[in-house]
Amino acid sequence: MFSRLFGRKKNEDNQYDLPVPQVASWSVLGADMHSHFLPGIDDGSKNLEESILLLRNMADLGYTHIVTTPHVFIDYYPNTTQTIQDALALVQTAIKENNINLQLKAAAEYYIDDYFMGLLEREPLLPIYKNEVLVEFSMMFEPPILAQALFNMQTAGYKPIIAHPERYVFFHHNIDKYRELKDRGCLLQMNMLSIAGYYGQNVKMIAEQLLAKGLYDYCGTDAHHEKHLGVLKAMACSKDYHKIAGYPFLNSRLCQ
Numbered sequence: 577m578f579s580r581l582f583g584r585k586k587n588e589d590n591q592y593d594l595p596v597p598q599v600a601s602w603s604v605l606g607a608d609m610h611s612h613f614l615p616g617i618d619d620g621s622k623n624l625e626e627s628i629l630l631l632r633n634m635a636d637l638g639y640t641h642i643v644t645t646p647h648v649f650i651d652y653y654p655n656t657t658q659t660i661q662d663a664l665a666l667v668q669t670a671i672k673e674n675n676i677n678l679q680l681k682a683a684a685e686y687y688i689d690d691y692f693m694g695l696l697e698r699e700p701l702l703p704i705y706k707n708e709v710l711v712e713f714s715m716m717f718e719p720p721i722l723a724q725a726l727f728n729m730q731t732a733g734y735k736p737i738i739a740h741p742e743r744y745v746f747f748h749h750n751i752d753k754y755r756e757l758k759d760r761g762c763l764l765q766m767n768m769l770s771i772a773g774y775y776g777q778n779v780k781m782i783a784e785q786l787l788a789k790g791l792y793d794y795c796g797t798d799a800h801h802e803k804h805l806g807v808l809k810a811m812a813c814s815k816d817y818h819k820i821a822g823y824p825f826l827n828s829r830l831c832q
């Protein structure tokens with residue numbers, strides 16, 4: 577790495593002027609840990625055919641391991657461990673039948689609300705890796721139960737991974753909030769699409785600040801449909817590639 581960078585100057589984005597890759601590949605990450613690829617159980621893939629199309633695209637992009645994460649959000653997507661595992665079994669069979677070279681597992685993206693607080697007491701959660709569990713919450717306002725929910729998770733033995741922290745607008749005015757979450761023992765997961773500006777310039781700016789401060793732990797596609805994968809493919813052949821490829825994300829430890 578250092579020999580490649582030796583003698584290179586940084587550009588206006590404070591990045592080294594590395595050549596833009598000619599082949600669209602995210603094999604440098606190997607694994608993805610946030611997506612909606614199970615058919616018909618949330619706002620991601622609508623049917624098995626679409627799941628296979630999306631997974632084939634992921635394999636073509638160089639991913640070898642995927643932990644897909646359907647929403648568990650009682651008001652809209654009332655998934656349970658059973659609905660997730662049933663859908664997973666269906667897709668795993670189809671992966672084999674279609675000769676897609678990919679290992680698929682499933683966890684969940686839990687929405688923090690009163691239902692989640694009860695669920696946490698009632699049954700085991702589905703982790704991404706070991707005791708690490710992906711959670712999200714309202715993008716519009718900070719839930720009053722947030723601190724309690726994170727604390728209860730930790731008391732129950734889980735390590736929260738905060739999904740796409742750059743997308744919570746109520747944190748944008750106070751970058752210290754992100755450090756606070758880290759200090760409390762949470763991991764932070766960046767959406768790759770944020771860096772492309774897919775969710776707007778403010779989200780992109782915050783994601784770049786968090787990257788520069790080294791506050792992220794994982795990156796995820798949060799892919800729901802083909803359009804998202806199109807953006808990821810374009811990003812792999814853009815200067816954004818190096819912003820992600822050059823960061824020490826933990827994704828590769830899911831390649832086991």
Ligand SMILES: [Fe+2]
Nearest residue numbers: 610611685798
């Ligand atoms: Fe998601």
